[in-house]
Amino acid sequence: MTLISFDPDETDDRGDAAGGGSSVDRLYEAVREMAVAFDLKPGERVNEVDLARRLGASRTPLREALNRLAAEGFLTFQPGRGFSCRAFTPREVFELYQLREVLETAAVRLACAQATDAELDEIETFLDQTGPGSDGRPVELLVTLDERFHAAIATLARNAELARVLDNVNARIRFVRWIDMTKRAKTQAEHRAILAALRDRDADRAADLTARHIAKRQDQITQAIREGYARIYVD
Amino acid sequence: MTLISFDPDETDDRGDAAGGGSSVDRLYEAVREMAVAFDLKPGERVNEVDLARRLGASRTPLREALNRLAAEGFLTFQPGRGFSCRAFTPREVFELYQLREVLETAAVRLACAQATDAELDEIETFLDQTGPGSDGRPVELLVTLDERFHAAIATLARNAELARVLDNVNARIRFVRWIDMTKRAKTQAEHRAILAALRDRDADRAADLTARHIAKRQDQITQAIREGYARIYVD
DNA sequence: GTCTATCATCCTGTATACAATTTTGAATGC
DNA sequence: GCATTCAAAATTGTATACAGGATGATAGAC
Missing domain, CATH: 1.20.120.530 (GntR ligand-binding domain-like)
Structure with a gap:
């Protein structure tokens, strides 16, 4: 049974990211980590072309991942201004x-x-x-x-x-x-x-x-x- | 003060959809209503081209809305098979x-x-x-x-x-x-x-x-x- | 009649192109 | 020095194209 693991390196997937699945899942995980660790600074705007290039994908799947993260409260979204990291008040x-x-x-x-x-x-x-x-x-x-x-x-x-x-x-x-x-x-x-x-x-x-x-x-x-x-x- | 309204027709926006904002917000609201009312049947797959045409948009913004709704639990997502309405068990x-x-x-x-x-x-x-x-x-x-x-x-x-x-x-x-x-x-x-x-x-x-x-x-x-x-x- | 294999069709996943908007920065006036 | 204006650059929002995989139908074997 795997209720709880001792190995700190064990990647705790949250059920998504079916092995070798879509690139959106990978981008989602990557940006989520960046947002959790505030690798993206609070309030900082996300540059889509930059981030897409760094993560080796195009803007389309990246924006899908960003939309998921905005729905989950890791990012905010303003029409016309794109996505930003959540504030930290x-x-x-x-x-x-x-x-x-x-x-x-x-x-x-x-x-x-x-x-x-x-x-x-x-x-x-x-x-x-x-x-x-x-x-x-x-x-x-x-x-x-x-x-x-x-x-x-x-x-x-x-x-x-x-x-x-x-x-x-x-x-x-x-x-x-x-x-x-x-x-x-x-x-x-x-x-x-x-x-x-x-x-x-x-x-x-x-x-x-x-x-x-x-x-x-x-x-x-x-x-x-x-x-x-x-x-x-x-x- | 508008803590609570008597008018049943008053649209209770949830803060999103800044007036005349992006089309993703509109699509999000539309599909959310469909999912809440089970206008999309439980487990039913979403046909993206169909739905996009019916809502007067292209697949790109529609898929962004669908990703938000999946993150919120209204839809499920399977890589390669797209989006489906949530189950109802x-x-x-x-x-x-x-x-x-x-x-x-x-x-x-x-x-x-x-x-x-x-x-x-x-x-x-x-x-x-x-x-x-x-x-x-x-x-x-x-x-x-x-x-x-x-x-x-x-x-x-x-x-x-x-x-x-x-x-x-x-x-x-x-x-x-x-x-x-x-x-x-x-x-x-x-x-x-x-x-x-x-x-x-x-x-x-x-x-x-x-x-x-x-x-x-x-x-x-x-x-x-x-x-x-x-x-x-x-x- | 039922199962299986193959092919055509449909659908999704992603890249790219382009219009529209926002941001930036320099030049100008006060 | 500070605000303002305008144009250039950058960035976002959306449509479209196309490749790859899934779905479904048809034909054949048993």
């Missing part, structure tokens, strides 16, 4: 964090009722294998592992649509989560506490732990965004 | 209803904390103006009014992203909501009860009323889908 990030909290607490409640003991074993094995602390490992890796844990919980909720929206929201705030991860010490301990609540089938406790694990105050977000901008524009 | 609808319940209860809780008394007055006026029962009015109108009420609550939550996802989910299950509306008698009474809880700033009660207003059991959904298919294929 404290308010927007706050709303996304709020939405994330709503969805993750709902997911963990559903998982409490739906997950099998074997699946919870699998998550525990994952936590054992990936070690307790950060001990000098790159932040990128820690973010990936954190993402894996939360995605696994979403899977256990047995609601593909909820998992899809959650994946979208988490990708759009990955940059802030990256900053946040540099300040966390007890991520895994919190994950283990959530898992224990799942084992006890205690939905209220699991939801409460998850909410406190995620929730951010407006001022914390503002500070993280400040650091995020520094990181984006240093290169 | 009990499981998918159940998951969407579950997600809707999560989002609407969260929205009403936030609205409890955020809404002004004036805004709640406005909703009460809306309920007064739109009358207590169905009394022979077309179901289409009742669904629109119900949608308006719930959208207004989402607005009061002051979370644009949550409102956006909720709008998407509600559109995708509008067909089942249509069937459901033919069986409801006390919709407005339930809306008034939710409003009263908002006035009392009683988040728990408001959330509980909202959940019971929305929640569907699997067997109810299966039955509604059965009736939905009958309606789709009768014409």
